[in-house]
Amino acid sequence: MTGPTVNASTNTNDRSVFLRRESAARGYCRRFDTVFTSARGSLMRDEAGREYIDFLAGCAALNYGHNDPAMREALLAHIGADGLAMGLDLHSTAKRAFLDTFESVILKPRGLPHRVQFTGPTGTNAVEAAMKLARKVTGRHNIIAFTNGYHGVTLGALAATGSAYNRMGLPLSGVTRVPFDGYMGSDMDSAALLARLLDDPSSGVDAPAAILLETVQGEGGLNAASPGWVQRIAALARQHGALLIVDDVQAGCGRTGSFFSFEPMGIVPDLVAMSKSLSGFGLPMALVLIHPDHDQWRPAEHNGTFRGNTHAFVTATAALQTYWREPGFEAEIARRAALTHAHLERIGREVPGSVLKGRGMMQGLDVHSGDLAGQVCSLAFARGLVIETSGAHDQVLKVLAPLNTPLPLLEQGLSILHGAVTDTLATSLRHAA
Incomplete structure (x- = not known):
């Protein structure tokens, strides 16, 4: 007598079972709507082979990135x-x-x-x-x-x-x-x-x-x-x-x-x-x-x-x-925090009334609109960056990159965020015209 057949999906990025069986309580996957397969350091990869820079880091549960070798x-x-x-x-x-x-x-x-x-x-x-x-x-x-x-x-x-x-x-x-x-x-x-x-x-x-x-x-x-x-x-x-x-x-x-x-x-x-x-x-x-x-x-x-x-x-x-165990890691965090702060300052100049918030590698930009922040995050994801929001109205763009993110990758992720903010604002202005 044979057991039941398991119809595991072989379709790339097939998400039907999640919609069919996973509770409505699911959250992050609604914004980051792909099927991830692997990750290393500050990069994640989905079933289609696309890479994403991770500025969410498991909501700060992965401060040292994914699959640290040691x-x-x-x-x-x-x-x-x-x-x-x-x-x-x-x-x-x-x-x-x-x-x-x-x-x-x-x-x-x-x-x-x-x-x-x-x-x-x-x-x-x-x-x-x-x-x-x-x-x-x-x-x-x-x-x-x-x-x-x-x-x-x-x-x-x-x-x-x-x-x-x-x-x-x-x-x-x-x-x-x-x-x-x-x-x-x-x-x-x-x-x-x-x-x-x-x-x-x-x-x-x-x-x-x-x-x-x-x-x-x-x-x-x-x-x-x-x-x-x-x-x-x-x-x-x-x-x-x-x-x-x-x-x-x-x-x-x-x-x-x-x-x-x-x-x-x-x-x-x-x-x-x-x-x-x-x-x-x-x-x-x-x-x-x-x-x-x-x-x-x-x-x-x-x-x-x-x-x-x-x-x-x-x-x-x-x-x-x-x-x-050895000194020096805090200095590396501070170096990345300063880089993040500088980029967020430049981005903030494009958003009237925006406010830089947080400290260390727990920084973000309050854009005073949950709709705007959500649109930015969606566009950033489409361009290969995983980033979330926080705040009472989800109005803060929240950078939680791993603490050891390589500097060029951190720069790249912040540049994607900058571009997403710029293009979202431009789209909003065109629609308002």
């Missing part, structure tokens, strides 16, 4: 030696190697005493764990979060996420939202506003368990907080007995220039949520860094079958050893 070889060697594939939170040689390397290369040089909690392998799970732990440690419930913040879409983290689209009108609670740095322009000092609310027992704002923030709001539109503002928020957390949580899921692992986005701010958060590029290879992995004073979990109190991805430990260790 990480690939480490993973293949581990698998070839029958290395442990799945270990819950058991001790393993792969986990030990990661923790030893993370301690010596990242934590100790930065004077961070934090312990490492491996959570379920998504950024939102790390945020959930941080919020839960802050509530457990303080005995309080309220979390202070900020306008345009994005912290994930599971219900606890979703309560702290600003996007109405993601919140879907659900009954979410336990979060007080206040304006992020610069939200009201120069008309409001939001740190002073928060100080007043916390000092006033009749403000209606309950004493917080934690203050949760991104130093650069990735999905919120690349809003970058100033060091002074972050320092004041950190001081407010200390003053009022709240834990400071930095969500470094998207802005961490070198994306803003330093390994942690908060390093230039001169602060030490109580809890740090990390994921995305932590594995270095696009493998799911997330953790919470916990100051020892607050590591009050009971065994398996926040658990999950896939807390700790052994294959991700292997590639994460290789990433740290390849890019962060």
Whole structure:
């Protein structure tokens, strides 16, 4: 007796099965409507053999590009030696190697005493764990979060996420939202506003368990907080007995220039949520860094079958050893960030009222129109560049190229973006005439 016949498509770029069977929740593939087959570094290739420059990088989950050779070889060697594939939170040689390397290369040089909690392998799970732990440690419930913040879409983290689209009108609670740095322009000092609310027992704002923030709001539109503002928020957390949580899921692992986005701010958060590029290879992995004073979990109190991805430990260790053990990588990031900034400045001169946003290799251009930004991205894709938008109205052209993108390729991608902006504006003017 034979089994069922599998009718796998052999047609180049056939997307019918995705339309037929994949949920309507699919997102990125709607804009980048092709079938990808392979990728290396900052280039992706589709079934038709066409190459695309990648300025999305897995939404900052591929800070070192696709299929980095050192990480690939480490993973293949581990698998070839029958290395442990799945270990819950058991001790393993792969986990030990990661923790030893993370301690010596990242934590100790930065004077961070934090312990490492491996959570379920998504950024939102790390945020959930941080919020839960802050509530457990303080005995309080309220979390202070900020306008345009994005912290994930599971219900606890979703309560702290600003996007109405993601919140879907659900009954979410336990979060007080206040304006992020610069939200009201120069008309409001939001740190002073928060100080007043916390000092006033009749403000209606309950004493917080934690203050949760991104130093650069990735999905919120690349809003970058100033060091002074972050320092004041950190001081407010200390003053009022709240834990400071930095969500470094998207802005961490070198994306803003330093390994942690908060390093230039001169602060030490109580809890740090990390994921995305932590594995270095696009493998799911997330953790919470916990100051020892607050590591009050009971065994398996926040658990999950896939807390700790052994294959991700292997590639994460290789990433740290390849890019962060020796000095110089941050200078390379800064070089690419300066090039990106210069190109975006030139592009911005063509778009009336546009604003450069973000920092490091997490920069973009606010063109004040989601329609315009979407048209630019579509034209750029047609010309071989994968780039997305962010912001409340998807109005920010968001450059998330891998941190090690070769300079000529980075230049080429930015030139494609420039041309797409120029031609989209010209088309708009012709239609308006």
